[in-house]
Amino acid sequence: xAVQNILKEAAERKTVLVQRTLRSGQQMSYDGNVVILGDxxxxxxVTATGDVIVMGVLRGTVHAGARGDDEAxxxxxxxxxxxxxIAGHIARPPDQDAGNPEQPEIARVKDGTVVIEAFPPGxxxxxxx
Amino acid sequence: xxxxIVVTSGKGGVGxxxxxxxxGAGLAMLGHKxxxxxxxxxxxxxxVILGLENRIVYDLVDVTQGNCRLRQALIRDKRFxxxxxxxxxxxxxxxxxxxxxxxxLCGELKEMFEYVIVDSPAGIxxxxxxxxxxxxxxxxxxxxxxxxxxxxxxVIGLLEAAELNDPKLVVNRLRPxxxxxxxxxxxxxxxDILAIDLLGVIPEDEQIIISTNRGETVVQEDRSFAGQxxxxxxxxxxxxxxxxxxxxxxxxFFGRLRRLVGLG
Numbered sequence: 001x002a003v004q005n006i007l008k009e010a011a012e013r014k015t016v017l018v019q020r021t022l023r024s025g026q027q028m029s030y031d032g033n034v035v036i037l038g039d040x041x042x043x044x045x046v047t048a049t050g051d052v053i054v055m056g057v058l059r060g061t062v063h064a065g066a067r068g069d070d071e072a073x074x075x076x077x078x079x080x081x082x083x084x085x086i087a088g089h090i091a092r093p094p095d096q097d098a099g100n101p102e103q104p105e106i107a108r109v110k111d112g113t114v115v116i117e118a119f120p121p122g123x124x125x126x127x128x129x
Numbered sequence: 130x131x132x133x134i135v136v137t138s139g140k141g142g143v144g145x146x147x148x149x150x151x152x153g154a155g156l157a158m159l160g161h162k163x164x165x166x167x168x169x170x171x172x173x174x175x176x177v178i179l180g181l182e183n184r185i186v187y188d189l190v191d192v193t194q195g196n197c198r199l200r201q202a203l204i205r206d207k208r209f210x211x212x213x214x215x216x217x218x219x220x221x222x223x224x225x226x227x228x229x230x231x232x233x234l235c236g237e238l239k240e241m242f243e244y245v246i247v248d249s250p251a252g253i254x255x256x257x258x259x260x261x262x263x264x265x266x267x268x269x270x271x272x273x274x275x276x277x278x279x280x281x282x283x284v285i286g287l288l289e290a291a292e293l294n295d296p297k298l299v300v301n302r303l304r305p306x307x308x309x310x311x312x313x314x315x316x317x318x319x320x321d322i323l324a325i326d327l328l329g330v331i332p333e334d335e336q337i338i339i340s341t342n343r344g345e346t347v348v349q350e351d352r353s354f355a356g357q358x359x360x361x362x363x364x365x366x367x368x369x370x371x372x373x374x375x376x377x378x379x380x381x382f383f384g385r386l387r388r389l390v391g392l393g
Contacts, residue, residue: 023286
């Protein structure tokens with residue numbers, strides 16, 4: 001799926017730019033999309049009715065599509081969340097080795113479950129080269 | 130006019146009080162006028178670690194409530210010329226002092242001393258708010274444990290919210306052998322999350338336990354590994370670019386050998 005299609009819905013919402021790292025205990029919620037220019041540390045919490053994009057390491061908890069939008073996505077340069085929520089779906093990393101690829105990834109809901117893929121699509125091939 | 134530095138951590142037991150005592154003693158050793166303020170009201174420790182417990186007549190709460198003059202409550206250290214202690218009250222609790230009173234107190238102290246070092250209580254409630262109220266700089270102490278790093282992160286966020294920017298990090302109780310085996314968080318892991326400047330790393334050292342039990346510091350001990358680490362921190366506070374110490378000696382001969390051949 002092309003990047004433009006993934007973020008199609010996003011363009012119709014308001015977007016807020018957060019120019020700092022969210023540390024443990026800090027939280028934010030926003031009616032729209034959230035773009036964070038920093039990390040989301042463990043113990044930090046981001047809630048958005050739209051998409052969440054983290055231009056850094058996502059180690060905390062993020063809830064995208066908080067008002068029930070299954071199309072919402074979470075994108076991070078490094079996706080290592082404590083917990084991910086998209087609309088009513090809750091996901092957490094596997095207890096054993098999560099692989100932790102060193103590349104941007106996207107989380108979204110497919111067939112009722114949260115799936116994580118390389119971002120942009122095709123990034124997997126780039127990583128192997 | 131001196132500067133006010135708060136030593137804090139969020140989590141308890143990571144070494145705030147020990148670090149406060151040793152950094153203060155180290156600065157005094159180099160001829161600076163230093164006062165250590167124990168802001169852990171109700172659970173005072175700093176006097177015990179410095180071996181000054183039996184000299185306390187007045188305390189911080191007596192000063193803020195006007196029961197005595199500030200100078201009457203200051204205790205001179207028995208070993209280091211220029212090192213003073215303002216002890217905490219033991220019979221009151223943290224609500225006995227307000228952040229405004231602490232700000233005023235720190236303001237008075239920095240007229241008298243080059244360095245005012247405030248030992249913060251654990252936690253992020255009023256005791257913490259009091260401790261940071263008068264501070265211009267902050268040192269955050271953590272140990273290489275997930276919970277301690279998490280709390281340090283929380284505290285850094287609160288310090289930034291209180292406009293105490295650029296806090297410096299001290300990693301305490303590092304065990305180089307465990308790091309080498311991959312059983313302990315290493316410095317890079319910690320810096321990755323906390324993203325603040327590193328002021329120093331203190332290795333685990335039995336000497337610390339021995340000396341704190343005796344009411345002494347380790348910073349003056351030439352042969353103590355932790356003492357060397359504290360001396361380096363003191364130099365960095367004074368603006369000297371001291372490189373991070375290598376833990377080769379701690380790793381022993383085979384550790385060094387492995388590192389030489391690229392296995393370490």
